[in-house]
Amino acid sequence: MSALVFHDLTVGYGGGAPVIDGLGLEVAEGSVVALLGANGAGKTTLLRALAGLEPARSGRVLLGGRDLTRMSTEDRVRSGLSLVPEGRSVVVELTVDENLRLGGLWRHRARARKAAVEEMYALFPPLDRRRHAAGHTLSGGERQMLALARALLARPEVLLLDEPSLGLAPQATAQLLGVLRATAARTGLTVLLAEQNVTGALSVARRGVVLALGAVVADRPAADLAADPALRHAYLGF
Amino acid sequence: MDRFVFLFSAGLARGAVLALFALSLVIVWRAARVVNFAQAAMAAAAVYAAFAVTAATGSYWAGLLTGLASGALLGAAVERGLMRRLPAHAPLPGIIVAIGLVMVLQAGLAIAFGPEHRPMHPPFSERPFIIGGVPVLSPYDLFTLVAAAAVMGGLALLFGRTSLGLQLRAAAFAPETSRLLGVRVPRMVTLGWALAVATAALAALLLVPTELGLNPHAADLLFVNAFAVAVIGGLDSPAGALLAGIGVGLLVSLVTGYASAAAAPLAVLALLTLVLLVRPGGVFSAKEARTA
Numbered sequence: 001m002s003a004l005v006f007h008d009l010t011v012g013y014g015g016g017a018p019v020i021d022g023l024g025l026e027v028a029e030g031s032v033v034a035l036l037g038a039n040g041a042g043k044t045t046l047l048r049a050l051a052g053l054e055p056a057r058s059g060r061v062l063l064g065g066r067d068l069t070r071m072s073t074e075d076r077v078r079s080g081l082s083l084v085p086e087g088r089s090v091v092v093e094l095t096v097d098e099n100l101r102l103g104g105l106w107r108h109r110a111r112a113r114k115a116a117v118e119e120m121y122a123l124f125p126p127l128d129r130r131r132h133a134a135g136h137t138l139s140g141g142e143r144q145m146l147a148l149a150r151a152l153l154a155r156p157e158v159l160l161l162d163e164p165s166l167g168l169a170p171q172a173t174a175q176l177l178g179v180l181r182a183t184a185a186r187t188g189l190t191v192l193l194a195e196q197n198v199t200g201a202l203s204v205a206r207r208g209v210v211l212a213l214g215a216v217v218a219d220r221p222a223a224d225l226a227a228d229p230a231l232r233h234a235y236l237g238f
Numbered sequence: 239m240d241r242f243v244f245l246f247s248a249g250l251a252r253g254a255v256l257a258l259f260a261l262s263l264v265i266v267w268r269a270a271r272v273v274n275f276a277q278a279a280m281a282a283a284a285v286y287a288a289f290a291v292t293a294a295t296g297s298y299w300a301g302l303l304t305g306l307a308s309g310a311l312l313g314a315a316v317e318r319g320l321m322r323r324l325p326a327h328a329p330l331p332g333i334i335v336a337i338g339l340v341m342v343l344q345a346g347l348a349i350a351f352g353p354e355h356r357p358m359h360p361p362f363s364e365r366p367f368i369i370g371g372v373p374v375l376s377p378y379d380l381f382t383l384v385a386a387a388a389v390m391g392g393l394a395l396l397f398g399r400t401s402l403g404l405q406l407r408a409a410a411f412a413p414e415t416s417r418l419l420g421v422r423v424p425r426m427v428t429l430g431w432a433l434a435v436a437t438a439a440l441a442a443l444l445l446v447p448t449e450l451g452l453n454p455h456a457a458d459l460l461f462v463n464a465f466a467v468a469v470i471g472g473l474d475s476p477a478g479a480l481l482a483g484i485g486v487g488l489l490v491s492l493v494t495g496y497a498s499a500a501a502a503p504l505a506v507l508a509l510l511t512l513v514l515l516v517r518p519g520g521v522f523s524a525k526e527a528r529t530a
């Protein structure tokens with residue numbers, strides 16, 4: 001059973017040529033898929049289109065068989081599709097605690113929300129220590145943790161993650177990806193993880209999809225991709 | 239000294255009304271990133287509704303509730319019907335539509351109710367209490383202060399302590415991120431407009447009985463001063479609106495009392511210029527304000 005399916009997806013900016021052209025993919029329930037590709041390959045555009053933030057010119061998006069294509073972003077989220085966007089998505093004017101609560105408002109009633117927030121503090125001890133700190137005082141690693149925790153709090157069926165390692169120290173990246181791997185294994189969460197950090201992403205994912213100029217150029221088990229130097233040279237630039 | 243006490247206490251009541259109206263401008267600014275130039279005309283329309291209900295029922299309180307409700311409805315309707323349809327990320331269309339709305343509303347009110355000033359009676363006496371031979375606040379001033387404080391306290395609780403308030407703030411600061419967290423941002427913007435215009439309507443309702451009376455332009459001067467107050471306090475800052483409102487209210491009262499009424503607008507303008515020169519974002523602005 002596929003948790004997330006999209007086909008024939010075409011997305012572009014303004015009247016320009018499409019950035020993503022007729023793309024399709026199936027992501028199996030409970031799997032972690034790495035979405036790889038050099039800068040400008042279209043990873044962010046794809047994830048934003050899936051979340052409904054960029055309008056698609058054509059194509060359909062299905063979550064667990066339900067058609068999300070015509071839904072607004074907030075309704076897609078409420079249907080179980082969460083996106084942790086690229087960069088600083090923490091609401092910097094709110095505290096850590098407020099950011100977390102915000103993530104669970106539609107999902108949980110007051111008492112369950114409290115328990116869910118505590119669960120996230122247990123999962124991310126650095127956030128626990130900074131509960132009442134304003135978002136703008138957090139480090140890059142703490143912000144990325146908060147963004148991930150906030151998304152997990154709503155118990156999505158499918159989590160889209162856009163370059164969580166961007167600008168983080170290797171140690172912070174390892175910690176973040178470690179929590180992600182453990183959570184996915186424990187809860188059966190389906191994850192589509194866009195990364196330029198190929199090694200990190202392939203250490204978490206079972207399957208890797210390589211995007212170049214908005215098209216899929218490789219779709220293989222993660223171990224194969226990691227061991228294929230020709231492909232790495234051709235599309236990932238190292 | 240007696241004169242100072244009197245002017246000071248009168249300035250407090252005037253400042254409370256200014257602060258309330260400035261707060262209403264801040265709420266719209268935070269929710270939608272527009273300065274609502276139609277706020278005075280919309281507030282005046284709500285006061286006409288209050289006036290009509292008070293005239294029909296004989297109850298000031300029924301009129302007050304009507305004024306608040308019609309302000310909220312008018313705010314929501316203008317956001318849904320007009321402001322939402324404008325192109326985003328450009329301030330000019332919002333300003334032009336608001337100015338057009340002012341003309342339509344004020345002309346419509348003048349056609350419907352006539353251009354003359356209709357006296358509105360305050361629910362409490364306007365004769366000041368005499369304490370130790372010194373005239374201080376009137377019962378109506380006291381009512382104004384209490385009503386303004388109650389509404390500001392209520393709004394502070396709503397925005398600061400409730401889940402709805404959390405969503406209102408988040409939607410204002412970071413609309414895209416909020417949508418990604420399932421917040422119904424368009425609904426929050428509508429609600430922001432409704433709260434703002436209801437607050438503006440209350441400020442106008444409190445003001446009108448102390449002035450010439452109700453007229454389509456009854457809240458215009460209040461808007462001008464409150465806009466200065468909001469800019470002085472920082473358009474993003476509710477606390478700034480409160481403190482600058484009280485400050486400007488005192489300033490106007492003292493300048494009017496010790497110099498002349500004609501000098502009061504100049505004093506406000508001078509203060510505004512000074513603040514814009516020294517702290518362009520307003521006295522209480524955050525360090526890095528969001529622009530969009």
Ligand SMILES: Nc1ncnc2c1ncn2[C@@H]1O[C@H](COP(=O)(O)OP(=O)(O)O)[C@@H](O)[C@H]1O
Pocket residue numbers: 013019037038039040041042043044045046
């Ligand atoms: N807001 C935008 N407006 C116009 N073009 C954009 C915009 N965002 C991205 N692009 C273009 O779309 C292409 C894909 O970008 P992006 O999806 O950000 O790739 P990636 O996330 O893989 O680095 C690039 O050529 C980029 O220049």
Ligand SMILES: [Mg+2]
Pocket residue numbers: 043044045086163
């Ligand atoms: Mg990207």
